[in-house]
Amino acid sequence: MLTLDGVSAGYRGLRTLHDVSLTVADGEIVALVGANGAGKTTTLRTISGFLRPTAGRIRFADRDIAGTRPSDIVRAGLVQVPEGRDLFGPLTVVENLEMGGYTQDAATRARSLREVYELFPILAERAKQPAETMSGGQQQMLAIARALMARPRLLMLDEPSVGLAPKLVGAVLDAVRRIRDHGVTVLLVEQNAAQALSICDRAYVLESGAVAMSGRGTAMVKDPRVRRAYLGM
Amino acid sequence: MTRRAPLSLAARLAVAAAVVAVVLVLAYARSGSGIVVSQAVLTGLLLGGVYGLVAMGLTLIFGVLDIVNFAHGALMTVAMYGTVLLASHAGLDPYLTLLVTAPALFGIGMALQSGLINRTMGSSLANQLLLTLGIGLLIENVLLLSFGSEPRSVAVGYAAPLRAFGAVADLTRVIAFLGALGLAALLYLLLQRTRVGTAIRAVAANPDGAQLVGIDVRRMYVLTFALGTACAGAAGTLVAPFVTVEATTGELFNIIAFVVVVLGGMGNVVGALVGGLLIGLTEQLGGVLLPEQSPLLAVFVVFVLVLFLRPQGLFGRSS
Numbered sequence: 001m002l003t004l005d006g007v008s009a010g011y012r013g014l015r016t017l018h019d020v021s022l023t024v025a026d027g028e029i030v031a032l033v034g035a036n037g038a039g040k041t042t043t044l045r046t047i048s049g050f051l052r053p054t055a056g057r058i059r060f061a062d063r064d065i066a067g068t069r070p071s072d073i074v075r076a077g078l079v080q081v082p083e084g085r086d087l088f089g090p091l092t093v094v095e096n097l098e099m100g101g102y103t104q105d106a107a108t109r110a111r112s113l114r115e116v117y118e119l120f121p122i123l124a125e126r127a128k129q130p131a132e133t134m135s136g137g138q139q140q141m142l143a144i145a146r147a148l149m150a151r152p153r154l155l156m157l158d159e160p161s162v163g164l165a166p167k168l169v170g171a172v173l174d175a176v177r178r179i180r181d182h183g184v185t186v187l188l189v190e191q192n193a194a195q196a197l198s199i200c201d202r203a204y205v206l207e208s209g210a211v212a213m214s215g216r217g218t219a220m221v222k223d224p225r226v227r228r229a230y231l232g233m
Numbered sequence: 234m235t236r237r238a239p240l241s242l243a244a245r246l247a248v249a250a251a252v253v254a255v256v257l258v259l260a261y262a263r264s265g266s267g268i269v270v271s272q273a274v275l276t277g278l279l280l281g282g283v284y285g286l287v288a289m290g291l292t293l294i295f296g297v298l299d300i301v302n303f304a305h306g307a308l309m310t311v312a313m314y315g316t317v318l319l320a321s322h323a324g325l326d327p328y329l330t331l332l333v334t335a336p337a338l339f340g341i342g343m344a345l346q347s348g349l350i351n352r353t354m355g356s357s358l359a360n361q362l363l364l365t366l367g368i369g370l371l372i373e374n375v376l377l378l379s380f381g382s383e384p385r386s387v388a389v390g391y392a393a394p395l396r397a398f399g400a401v402a403d404l405t406r407v408i409a410f411l412g413a414l415g416l417a418a419l420l421y422l423l424l425q426r427t428r429v430g431t432a433i434r435a436v437a438a439n440p441d442g443a444q445l446v447g448i449d450v451r452r453m454y455v456l457t458f459a460l461g462t463a464c465a466g467a468a469g470t471l472v473a474p475f476v477t478v479e480a481t482t483g484e485l486f487n488i489i490a491f492v493v494v495v496l497g498g499m500g501n502v503v504g505a506l507v508g509g510l511l512i513g514l515t516e517q518l519g520g521v522l523l524p525e526q527s528p529l530l531a532v533f534v535v536f537v538l539v540l541f542l543r544p545q546g547l548f549g550r551s552s
Contacts, residue, residue, distance in 0.1 A: 048445070058390070074447035088435045100433045103447035150447060222450030 001185055002047070002078070002154055007056035007066075009046040015054065016042045018210045024154065029176065029186040031196040031217060033230060034206035040189045041083055043206070047079045047187075049073045063155065075103050079152035083159045084142040087133030092198045093123055096131050096142055100149030108151065115182075116145040119175065134205050137168035144175060146185070154180060156187045161195060173199050193230035197221045205230070217223075245547055249507070253514060256510075260521045263522040266295040272400040273517035279402055279410040281513020283468050285506035286413035286495035287486050289420060290464025296500025297437040297457040300350065300361045304369035306487025307466050310376060312338050312469030313478045317385045320473075327387045328408065331470045338466025342459035351451055352457065369487075394475065406495060409471040416467050417506050420460070433457055437500060489516075492536045498549025508547065511535075 002024040009017045017039050019040065024030045032040050035197035045051045047058060049070040051199045060078050068076075090095050099175055101109035117124040120141045126134060130141055140160055147155055169192065172181040180186050181186060197203055200217040205226065213226065220226050260270045260290045268495055287309060294302050312334040319330040345368060353360045393404045424430035436453045443450050469483065493512050497504025512532055519531020539546065 050441075050444070069449075071447045071449045074445065080445055082441065082445060086439050088438040088442055090438050091431065091434060095431055095435075099431060099443075100446050101450070102432060103546060105266075133355040146446065 001061060002187065003057075003059045004043075004047070005059070007043075007046060007053045009042060009051045009053045011042075011051070014139045016209050016210075017046065017053075019056070020206075020209070020211055021056075022211060022214070023202050024185060024187050027180070027183070027185055028202060029180050029188060030199045031193075031200035031203040032187065032189045032192070032206060033094040033193040033196055033203060034212075035230075036191065037044060037191045038206040039209035040191075041158055042207055042209070044080055044082075044156050044187075044189055047073075047078065047156065050106045056181065071103075074150055077151070078156070079150045079154070080144045081147045081158060081160060083162065085139055087131045087139055087143055087146070090130055091173070092128050093134070093142055094129055096146050097123070097149050100146035101151075103150055109149065112149045112151060116148050119148070119178065120132070120145050137164050140164060140168075140172055144172070144179070148179065152184055154185045154187060159191060160188070161190065161192050169195060193226070194221075197210040197226075197231075198226035242548070246507075249547060252522045253511070253543065254332040255550060256518050256522075260518045264521050268399040269521060270518075274514060275397060275400040275402050275523050276406070277514040278510055279515030280516070281510035281511070282410040282413040282417075282506075284486070284489055284493050285473055285509025286417055286471075286507040286515050287468045288490040288497065288509050289426075289485075289502050290461035290468075290499055291490045292497065292505040293420075293424075293433075293464070293502055294433060294458055295435055295494060296300070296502070298346075298350075298454050299352070299358075300365065300458075301358075301491075302458075302461070303362065303366040303463070303487070304345070304533055305365075305490060306336060306483035306485070307369040307376075307485070308313055308341065308462050309465040309469040309486055310439035310478070310480060310483035311341070312466035313399035313473045313476070313482060314376060314380060314385070315466075316470045316473040317387055317408040317478050320387050321385075322485075327389055327470070327474050328412070331412070331467060335463045335467045335472045338469075338486065339459045339463040341466075342462025343455050344464070345457045346458035347451075351454060354451070359385055371483075373480045380480070382479070384479050386477055387473045389474045402545070403475060412471045413468060414506075416464065420464065421502060422527060423460075429456070492532055493544075494534065495544075496539050496548030501546065501548045504546055504548030508542040511547075 004020055004022050005019060008015055014207045020043060032043060033041050046053050048067050053066050057064060060076060065073055083108055088099060097113055101112050123142060123145055131139065160172050173195055176186055176188060188196055188200060197217045197220050203217050203220050204211050205213040238332040257270060264270060291302060291305050291398060294300055309484060315334040316327055316330040319325045319333060320327045337443060341404050350364060351491045353364055389405050394401045395404055395407055432448050433453055435448060436450055489512060492503055497508030515531050515535050522529040522532060
């Protein structure tokens with residue numbers, strides 16, 4: 001569904017991604033793990049259209065999307081939940097969700113709203129509350145729900161568990177699994193490699209802006225190099 | 234544009250009301266005449282409504298685009314001249330020209346944003362500042378070149394003085410006030426109740442987040458600048474019947490609108506309207522308290538006090 005082929009990118013002439021190739025197939029959960037500064041967020045920002053790749057091709061659903069504007073990439077069905085969430089703080093929860101469905105028609109928005117309320121009942125309770133007044137975990141759920149409102153075919157999550165209490169990390173990852181069960185493909189970026197590897201089908205390890213390793217999640221957990229470098233074992 | 238808990242908003246309104254009450258008492262003590270005070274209050278509120286509308290446009294542009302628009306006043310003047318021409322040459326009722334000037338200024342705003350200002354978005358603040366300042370100067374001088382330096386005025390056939398509490402107000406000022414309030418309410422409803430208004434607020438809250446949900450942020454910038462400019466245009470037409478129209482008339486409104494925007498909280502649309510009324514009162518009551526000084530003195534004293542005591546404005550959020 002998504003293919004990166006030899007993608008390089010960077011900020012202000014500083015190249016931070018080198019020749020990254022990866023694929024995400026329909027219905028998979030693919031994890032992208034690596035240390036701080038390994039290029040995980042840069043990879044997602046490049047796919048989302050915030051950064052233009054300096055080399056390589058990005059194909060999504062049989063279309064070359066490199067250089068396409070972020071808003072058009074959302075319309076194509078590729079939606080990102082960014083690190084830091086980028087919620088509309090002063091807007092209410094329901095307004096955030098309505099905006100999440102900005103690219104959809106009114107009937108679809110109403111249907112999606114029911115579905116995300118089912119997935120995250122707390123959001124229905126807090127519908128009229130400004131997003132910025134909610135707890136970190138609730139904001140993360142809102143960020144995921146807002147992305148789902150765009151009816152993505154592929155959902156990209158950037159560090160959804162960062163800053164959350166361990167109990168909430170489990171809840172968020174559980175939600176990710178349920179989202180995949182609803183037919184949405186997931187590309188998950190995590191620093192918390194153990195959690196990410198435990199729920200993904202396949203994983204890529206990024207080191208210094210390049211793919212260092214890739215394989216099935218269950219195999220990676222057993223790989224001694226991964227265990228030493230990322231799982232602290 | 235921020236939503237606040239009702240209690241804290243009420244508390245701040247109460248503080249504002251207390252300050253106004255103290256000033257009223259002082260003004261009464263100073264002038265010794267109830268009529269002088271009520272006249273100042275009436276004139277101040279009526280003009281303050283227009284300040285509010287001008288400032289709403291300015292604060293909307295600031296809140297969404299992060300641009301301090303120095304061309305706002307000059308664009309307001311364009312609408313004044315539009316009304317002068319349409320009223321005196323085409324014989325239209327001055328208030329009917331609103332149907333021409335507001336959409337025309339909306340269009341000019343769209344053209345300015347999409348043609349010029351969008352190119353500077355994301356670059357340093359100084360770039361946009363110089364650009365809007367340059368646009369403002371250019372407009373003023375083109376107006377000067379086209380219409381000369383002779384002041385123009387718009388005659389309203391049915392202008393008549395109205396009386397209330399011993400004070401007198403010209404009908405044109407009452408119409409301007411009601412018109413400004415009506416348009417301010419429309420703008421507020423547009424921002425709060427419509428999808429496109431919510432999208433504008435979303436862009437103001439988080440431009441990256443707006444792109445991530447598929448909002449075309451540049452288009453929202455164009456729309457917002459156009460809406461803000463239309464506010465200035467509508468205000469220009471509303472005041473045209475009681476100001477002398479010159480190439481620089483809008484400048485004074487621009488300066489006052491800056492003070493109002495800071496007072497109301499940068500980017501806060503409701504704050505701009507309340508701030509406009511307060512500054513209108515300040516200007517007139519300042520004239521009563523300090524009769525030998527320019528009425529603007531009091532406005533700038535308030536401006537400096539706000540910057541010192543509450544730089545985020547009466548209704549702004551601390552950042």
